[in-house]
Amino acid sequence: MGTGTGAGEVEVLDVAGRQVRITSPGKVIFSARGETKLDLARYYLAVAGPLMAAMGGRPVLLQRFPKGATGPSFFQKRVAPTAADPWVTTTVVSTPNGTTSNALVAADLAHVLWAVNLGCLGFHVWPVTAADPAHADELRIDLDPSPGVTFAMIREAAAETKALLDELGVAGYPKTTGSRGIHVYVRLRPEWDGVAVRSAAVAVARELERRRPDLITASWWKEERGARVFVDFNQNAPHKTVFGAWGVRADPQARVSAPFAWSELAAIDPAELTIATVPDRLAAHGDPWAPMAAERQSLEPLLELHRRDVAAGLPDAPWPPVYPKMPGEPPRVAPSRARRAPSA
Template sequence: MAKGDDVEVLEVAGHSVRITNPGKVFFPERGNTKLDLARYYLAVAEPLMAAMGGRPVLLQRFPNGVTGSSFFQKRVTPTKADPWLTTTVVSTPNGTTSNALVAVDLAHVLWAVNMGCLGFHVWPNTAADPAHADELRIDLDPSPGVTFPMIQEAAAETKALLDELGVASLPKTTGNRGIHVYARLLPHWDGYTVRAAAVAVARALERRRPDLLTAAWWKEERGSRVFIDFNQNAPHKTVFGAWSVRANPHAQVSTPFTWDELATIEPRELTIETVPTRLSERGDAWAAMTAQDLAPLLDLHEHDRADGLPDAPWPPVYPKMPGEPPRVQPSRARHE
């Protein structure tokens, strides 16, 4: 590590990465600086790269820390100072393309940190194989009135269903109030197919525990239940990445954990200060994640189709899809 006039230069992955204004406070409530954030990512480098290495990432930049304004940056252009930056072409739902940063190595991560990126929104495919989504991401989203113990119970139900279907899964905190359940997939299916599997999982979970879980896209139909956000698997959709730091006052980390820890996990305790120690003591909770077959979940999808269920609603930024029901709130449709 070299020091200059208000600059720290980190030698990482064969590149010299500048951290300008390293003492700038990014988390005022805790006093953590930009350099503290960079050091955190250095400390979790191995599992971080195992989770998102080689994937395109969307940057949400907070140039003045968590209390300042932020903006999303999808387009990245290598500069004269950093010609080694790697990008790849990604698309939006309407077909617009841009060159997104690829998390090739930790130097790319720290370059983004220097730009004020706290955490990373990650594509479900690698840059080398954009046609295939190799992750199923079950987002257990807390609706108003949902407590974290309810989220934990929802995660347990998700695990039980996937276990019955022979699909191994692993959880992580979202860094806020939810839990994500991931299954690594063989790179054989596109995002449309993986989303169809996610819709089937959401509906199966709702049938098992309608008191706790809902697949209802419209908020007015959810009540105080955990929403299984199947559309996090829609093509071109990014999800907040494992080991990434959230822009909240506590500097919480979206932390992988084991199923044995589900009942005791406390998201507020998982921060940029505590997670490196936890990692050194317990290792990477996702180290055993392996690629699997999506077929059992696609069988669920086919059963739903045979029962006459239409597709679930898509987000409004997507074009109208074949078999999709009308994009009208149920209360409005009844009124009309």
């Protein structure tokens, strides 16, 4: 998979037919146990197969922490090969306002470790491949904790999500976010664009709220959510990225956004899924997402929920503020502000 040679301030790893330099390999990145930059690189070597199955061939947004996990960070979308690394692969991506840039493609593990050497903690992954940017082949159901929401409530919302997907004949695959939430992924046939996938996500969020309004909300406006789990449908808006599976968070404990099996839901604890534990867990139990790549599915059962809502007269849900006004979207104003606005 990869071997290291070198001394002093540079470690050279032979990965995917490339030589990737890890500068300052002994630099402590995670303070809780003292893991270093080289430890982070070795973690990704240990989870290489599942990592590449999840994000291989996709554009990624890099979140860089030059001073380690507890230091300042910045996002880097624009990437360019250098004279030292001419093999670095990029692809053109677009922002909601149409600005384009060349983003890194996770073409192989060498590209991942190249980014690690830049201090990347967290790969934010596009739901498209570089080879087919017109079609979103992943639906990401983001179960987001509002203030006052416990992880037990997130687990319960995930169970409701699975029950709905099971009813519709759709297979979903869960992972921790590496923080306080859970993501459920549905791998799709590459036949739908991001607008259609977001419409399906809006319909899922609304259906879950109907079933468990005490626990789950589809309200975009924070003032309406209360202490409920928010299903963040806008994580599926075109050009949005989501923190990638198997990625290590910028956390002193080096928590991992770790895939898990549905049978583990009742006991899964994000605090126990770290750079120190996930490789052994993978070696012992295998990749819980292994069937996902071969299980490309139709979006139609979820779009049918969307069509039902449209027929019932429901408007589109609000889009994020960085997006242009979209067809069928209601006024993009918080309900409390709308109530205060003078009548015409």
